[in-house]
Amino acid sequence: MIPRYSRPDMVAIWSPETKFRIWFEIEAHACDAMADLGVIPRENAQAVWKAKDVEFDVARIDEIEAVTKHDVIAFLTHLSEIVGADAARFVHQGMTSSDVLDTTFNVQLVRAADILIADMKELLAALKRRAYEHKETVRIGRSHGIHAEPTTMGLTFARFYAEMERNLNRLEKARFEVATGAISGAVGTFANIDPRIEEHVCAQMGLEPEPISTQVIPRDRHAAFFAALGVVASSIENIAIEIRHMQRTEVLEAEEFFSAGQKGSSAMPHKRNPVLTENLTGLARLVRMAVVPAMENVALWHERDISHSSVERNIGPDTTVTLDFALARLTQVIDKLVIYPENMLANLHKFRGLVMSQRVLLALTQAGVSREDAYTLVQRNAMKVWEEGKDFKTELLADADVTAALSPAEIEEKFDMAYHTKHVDTIFKRVFKD
């Protein structure tokens, strides 16, 4: 987690304060459930809630941990300092540290997912707005970086919208994957704790009880979670690279936003760098690199080993914080992206109509010209465009062999942009369903 690429709400999820708050809630709800079951006195359970609005003293807990060498015991000791030894005496009864730690990790991941889902919705709103704005803004479509056929900037935004809507769905599934908790004891048998306590705590914490846990919640869930984040990050890279291409000097179909002041002050107006989307390209790699270790974490030894822990201490905060930042940054980039429709047209016409050569070829054959002859006709006019800088349509209209097969109106029609945009509405309906 790099401070410059982080936002406070997501960072807060991973703070010690939040962690201890969740630990407290788990322990207190467990006490309630034990009281419900008659295992501990109701008043002890109630007394624990005295700490409900207390800010836990992280420094004090660290101090105790330095002695006890155990984080959960340190916290419980501090809790006992707050609520009193008597009230605290049944706290954590029958539980193991992992019951608290694993359930807490999932609470954090769920909250992180909630932020990411909200981020994604904002990104979708921006993409949709820009898609409608540029629904009919014609630009050249490119395969292999080479001009192919016209498309529109609205379709570009629309496909990013569709991709990100799939990613919203993936994030929701990822959230579901990790929305479980476990209070099942040292090897998951509930030997020392009633399963109903797990049920109560999970319900209160917004989780489902893990159907079967060992000492830990199974890590295939987390692998699926981080894999989903990796896919989202890859889609961010996809959009980022499109914008980087659009902004490169020779293309200049769009630029990342810059304040009026920035613009006015520049002595080098040609030098506005797409640093935000370049940065997003790098951030995508950072999110993606967590996928493989998260998968390596799945195969734990027997009922648990702790090899996954150090990995998760890193990738838990790092990938969620980075992805949150990246989504927000991308939303801002999309929202304010400066589009240059005139440059799009200029690029489209760079080879003076040559991008329409295939339509002309097809029209000639459909008009009864043999494939070989049609090819020769297109080629000889295309070469004048390519080598001598002529205009393709002008040349075709001046070629008697061509006009013998196609009327001027038919030739003109081949250069009509509406031919290429006629299904934009259909596609928008598919994508935006409205």
Next chain:
Amino acid sequence: MIPRYSRPDMVAIWSPETKFRIWFEIEAHACDAMADLGVIPRENAQAVWKAKDVEFDVARIDEIEAVTKHDVIAFLTHLSEIVGADAARFVHQGMTSSDVLDTTFNVQLVRAADILIADMKELLAALKRRAYEHKETVRIGRSHGIHAEPTTMGLTFARFYAEMERNLNRLEKARFEVATGAISGAVGTFANIDPRIEEHVCAQMGLEPEPISTQVIPRDRHAAFFAALGVVASSIENIAIEIRHMQRTEVLEAEEFFSAGQKGSSAMPHKRNPVLTENLTGLARLVRMAVVPAMENVALWHERDISHSSVERNIGPDTTVTLDFALARLTQVIDKLVIYPENMLANLHKFRGLVMSQRVLLALTQAGVSREDAYTLVQRNAMKVWEEGKDFKTELLADADVTAALSPAEIEEKFDMAYHTKHVDTIFKRVFKD
């Protein structure tokens, strides 16, 4: 794809024969749709279906491709040889190669997913059967590879079942991710082909139309697909490692199956290697290694570049074939796994009752002994077990300070296995829902 780790049905999906068969179906269905729209004559569309039951001649297509340098054109030429030039003349009209290639790739992935889903169901059946068989077979649960508390072999199988059921769900979602087709032209605008043709072809091929494609179907879908396979592979590794541990000489709680013949003939009965699960560990790495390149494939340039293609030519067949083989091998391993309950008990008792020391400690404090005294009592008896090979329960029963706090019956109860298995039914109900 390594022949020795492959099965014929999955391999067949990736054969040239299958590929050309799918190409044919897409082209023929497209002709039908064009006829429906009145774009081409019905009889031409019908004539194409003459090739329906013809085996395409792969060598002949290769031969044509050697000249045309284009695989789809080579195929169309061969098709024209079969159905006649006249019938064939409208085939592929308005389409681009990618319309066929990308839709075909997704058909193959969907079929592959179907096999994987069937594999997974067989694995689940085996896991369930073994879980019930060993529901009450007590073994020691281990955290960090160290004895913790008793659990049962049935619970071990049950947690693998629960994990693989999640993976079944992930495979179904992965199948859904790639179950789309696109017949949308050079940059996805449908400029040269009516969207209703895409709809018809997709419906016939069991796919949904891709809401918005460019020249290609967006690759976030495939990234999600291969990521799901990576999670499944990691779970296979998880089970494999459990079995490898169980089979190691000092543990010997289970062995991979071996025929009676194999057993009888051996002069080295101690030397049966868990080579199948070791192999599965390696195969898991092979499946997993496709995840990152599949994610790197997402960011294509503009409406498409072809960088993803060579990657998919490899990971498409390789990961599905490998995972199919691995799932089948794992099912066989689970199905025939030789379980040694007596060794499980022997291991559990390796330290003559010491695994119960925590329960005794807790009981002493609950009986009113101070925590410090309880600790001392447990410790002095535990050390006799650890250092002198004594039996823990016997020592406790002989320790007047212990029996002053706990009756012999109470001490006996601490060593009762039923304490640890009392919630097995609850857990089984959660997992198997029956």
Next chain:
Amino acid sequence: MIPRYSRPDMVAIWSPETKFRIWFEIEAHACDAMADLGVIPRENAQAVWKAKDVEFDVARIDEIEAVTKHDVIAFLTHLSEIVGADAARFVHQGMTSSDVLDTTFNVQLVRAADILIADMKELLAALKRRAYEHKETVRIGRSHGIHAEPTTMGLTFARFYAEMERNLNRLEKARFEVATGAISGAVGTFANIDPRIEEHVCAQMGLEPEPISTQVIPRDRHAAFFAALGVVASSIENIAIEIRHMQRTEVLEAEEFFSAGQKGSSAMPHKRNPVLTENLTGLARLVRMAVVPAMENVALWHERDISHSSVERNIGPDTTVTLDFALARLTQVIDKLVIYPENMLANLHKFRGLVMSQRVLLALTQAGVSREDAYTLVQRNAMKVWEEGKDFKTELLADADVTAALSPAEIEEKFDMAYHTKHVDTIFKRVFKD
């Protein structure tokens, strides 16, 4: 390994024929060493060499393996069929299968490395030739895809040369990493075989004896080997992406080669796709994906487990065959790359001198103009270029405030390309050392 991306010499290294040939050589040399030590009769050792020029019958060996279920035994049986049971009776004495298999794998990797090293030298030769050819061909340097300052195409080739020379060095080190053999028995103790046999066999096979092996040669060596290939692949991607950028329609500073025929026949001269370098981008991902599993292979259990084996059966051939093909393809691309110096100049001048604005700014301040004033002067002329399409130098020469500080000659000098190329010789000397 995808046939279309492979070349025969590298493929041959991984054929069954080659494998059995290496097995034979290892066994025969081991017999010689045993005879030297007096452990077996000299005539038996000599008799084994009868198979020296015999083509082993792969089908026959497979047939035997179907019965024996053991590849090395199947081979030895076949060898015995060739040289006679008596001659063969001491073959493999005291050895384990892994002695043969692991040493063979390293022989194959060394031979593969030799081909890759030769490939790299050819690539270097092509890069060097093109670098000198275009040493003074000016083009615009770009940071962030945005025009920065002039550089030369020769420098671009030179930096790829320098990068690939480092990769040559890495390949040589990678070769060294795996150039060891082991004939040390079941757990590496030489209990059943004299270390001098290992020494002799290794010397004959061009390997160093592994100082300490277990049953296997340690896999950190192979991890380092495949990691080096991953770095080489990443550099291939680096060059590929430069060329893809150069070929994109709006840039068009270079094109992948095409035969005169291809060019002449095209009706779409604007549509030449950089498919070779796009393909190389994908192939780079394929090579790179082997790095992590090769690293995961390092941690084997105790003296060996066989989890690495299936991984290596795949990545051994696949990465070396793919990288060999990629290097050869890249060499051809570089060798024949069509460079368009005139387009480079046109791109450089796209904003009519604006790329020199920083030099002018600096010159003004050095001429005593305050930083603020200099900025204003540059800005007001730059904006005329940017917004009105004027020429920067012309505007500066016409601006009295500018000419008050800089003489026309001084202004002219700021637009002199020689300023930017003056150290090209120095850099070439550093890179090519000649």
Next chain:
Amino acid sequence: MIPRYSRPDMVAIWSPETKFRIWFEIEAHACDAMADLGVIPRENAQAVWKAKDVEFDVARIDEIEAVTKHDVIAFLTHLSEIVGADAARFVHQGMTSSDVLDTTFNVQLVRAADILIADMKELLAALKRRAYEHKETVRIGRSHGIHAEPTTMGLTFARFYAEMERNLNRLEKARFEVATGAISGAVGTFANIDPRIEEHVCAQMGLEPEPISTQVIPRDRHAAFFAALGVVASSIENIAIEIRHMQRTEVLEAEEFFSAGQKGSSAMPHKRNPVLTENLTGLARLVRMAVVPAMENVALWHERDISHSSVERNIGPDTTVTLDFALARLTQVIDKLVIYPENMLANLHKFRGLVMSQRVLLALTQAGVSREDAYTLVQRNAMKVWEEGKDFKTELLADADVTAALSPAEIEEKFDMAYHTKHVDTIFKRVFKD
């Protein structure tokens, strides 16, 4: 970088204070070189060194950066506050930010490598000491987790030593890879700065001049650097897994150290978890996950894009800090590892001599017994051991058919440990070269 898994010296390399210190040194040395070349006055160059022993005020620099939005300019402004505007006016002349940033990053990586190299030497010393200590401590060698033949604990340590010595070599090469600097201007042409300045600065900073840079130092160097760290991490995992296996309850051949106090106080002497090596397993994954993004960083656009930067801000500190911590932790684990030779012997004898069955089989055939008969003899005695718990040697000595072929002394010899350890000296000489 997780604080709990970090050590101060490595962390300090990545502090803002260190970064600014290096920036200063680069700038000041560059001024000296400019003065040498007569480009700037000597007294200005000398005046810059006034800041030599000044602690830079990070908060003040941040404050300036908040206004200037540029880190290097903020630093230069602060420097100017320290040494005076006049002295500072030539600082950074002709340089670009990347000249400073990239050279600084490599200085940091070189210093990090120096620490890692020192760490590795300490690890090697510990491994060597333990290897000699347990040179003759016999334990069973295992393939596939199954008992194979005896080896010694010294050989285990020795092979880790050999592996880590290779890693030392790899770290030294990795250090060499990144030990270059570049002061070459906006696109690497030295247009605005003399190459001799780069030479001087590099010499002073302990670097080689990068033969050819663009705006950046080429990233294949860094890919190779992080790949080397990934290999080292994988070897750490290799050792960690060996120890985790040794410590598992059923094996118990070693335990991670614990203080006398820890031991004495335990009421659960059987429950000492190998948490340090489990942690190392996880840390290895964290280091390894940087390898792929470092390789993805190689392919920058043209003369540079900034996508690599965010990746490196993370993996630069994170991998070096984590690997430093891991190496130090592993050294401590090795140094204090508690070895249980008696348990090693007990494990070796678990099947009462069966591990010698292959030697007996071989001896019988060498004594003239047919292979089939020998097999039968071994098998019938082995089965009594396996199924009835008998002792193998005792059974053989009592089997008249066996003793007809082998004398009691010959049989005894087959169970002699010295047979297996006879080449330990040879191997130690190879490994330790002393």
